[in-house]
Amino acid sequence: MARPPLFRRAKVTRIVKETSDTRTFVLEPHDGPFSYQAGQFCTFKFTVEGTPFFRSYSMSSCPETDTEFMTTVKRVPGGTVSNWMHDNLSEGDEVELTVPTGRFCLRAADVPMLGFSGGSGITPILSLAKSTLATTGRDVRLLCADRDRTSAIFESALDDLVDRYPGRLTVLRHRDDEHGYVNAARVLEFVGPHGIGDAYICGPEPFMELIENALPGPGRIFSERFGAATPPPATPPPAAPATAVETTPTPVEIPAGTVASPAAPAQPAPTEEGTVTIFLNRKKKSVPRRAGETLLESARRAGLTPPFSCESGNCATCMAKLTEGKATMRVNDALTDDDLDEGYILTCQAIPDTPSVTVRYE
Structure with missing residues (x-):
């Protein structure tokens, strides 16, 4: 069975000024409600002044509690897409986006859920909190750090949840202009x-590192990061203990096809x-295999312009099907087990394990 197209269309039915x-x-x-989990995101495709851009935004809605499907976007200074969305999208417009994906989701447990958000980081945290309260008996404690009172997102929504779940939900609003920046002592006091x-x-x-x-x-x-992941080391680090931080990088605002220039020219890997x-x-292109080169890099070297966005293993924009050979992904924070069983890979993370491999972009 053919896989549905990567990008779907959706209508903007309402815009809420938070x-x-x-x-x-x-x-x-357009093709019916999405199935998703709290904490997941969609990758959006926008064309701004003739250039395609891909951005990933978390869902602020929760499938167990909300009948509407919502994403919340904050303006980024100098951000091409966030500013374009604020200035140009109107109710009735259409957007292109992937189905929800990502692994920053609620894990089964019988212990309290502690949520820590900085600024717009409250978006997936709110979704996770609503899911926890609606589907479990766990207590939820949220520390929400904002620049000041006027920049606090979802203040009334969280107040409503506190009223709805008395004794189970605790929300601490930290205002930087009133309390200074969050520090370790503040975190320890909150956790108790x-x-x-x-x-x-x-x-x-910086906020996330301090909390961790x-x-x-x-x-x-469990952490969801704003920004591209750092490049993997030449030698993989030893396996981390079970209690280590689990992170899922979120793409930054990077124009499609843009790659950061290295400080010095890199020597090609040996063939x-x-x-x-x-x-x-x-189009069909073949190139000799290079040591340590991802399939996305091989496709570029072949003169093709494959789709990609984050190059962090997070957004699934670069997804393709492996039809011959085997490959190992360095990071996978987007594809499900069903996707993997069907042979799909993230080409930005996949390195061939066999002498010959073949991939097909759909």
Whole structure:
């Protein structure tokens, strides 16, 4: 059976002004409601001044509690897509997006859920909190850090949840202009005797690192990062213990086809025995296999322009089907087990294991 197209169309049925620089877009997919989990995201495709851009935005809605499908977007200074969405999208417009994906989802447990959000990082945290309260008996504790009172997102929504779940939901609003930046002491005070709880963290990188380092344990830590993942080391690090932080990088605003330039020209990897064959847009190209080169890099070297966005293993924009040979993905925070069983891979993360491999972009 042919796989449905990667990008679907959805109508913007409603736009909610959350703060002066944050909007919630209520979406109605053309081919019926999406099936998704709290904490997941969609990758959107926009064409701005003739250039295609791909951006991933988390869902602020929760499938167990909301009848509408919603994503919330905050303006990013200098951000091409976030500013374009705020300035140009209107109710009735259509957007292109993937089905929801991602692994920043609620894990089964009987311990409290601890949510830590910085700024717009509250978007997936709110979704996870609503799911936890609606489907489990677990307590939920949220520390929401914002620049000031006017920039606090979902303040009334969280107040309503506190009223609906008295005794189970605790929300601490931290205002940087009133309390200074969040520090380790503030985190420890907030956690108190609930260190066994599972922590879910989303926000700017410095905020997330502080939370991760300050948490006393022994609870598990799950993080969703804003920004592309750092390049993998030449030698893989030793396996981390079960209590280590689990992170799922979220793509930054990068124009499609843009690649960061290295500080110094890199020497091509040595050619290995074998061939990489790529099918894309009715074109077939083959190039000699290079050591350590991803299938996406091989496709570019072949002169093709394959789709990609984050190059972090997170957004699934570069997904293709492996029809010959085997490959190992360095990171996979997007494809499901069913996708893998069908032979799909993230070409930005897949490195051939066999002399010859063939991939087909759909």
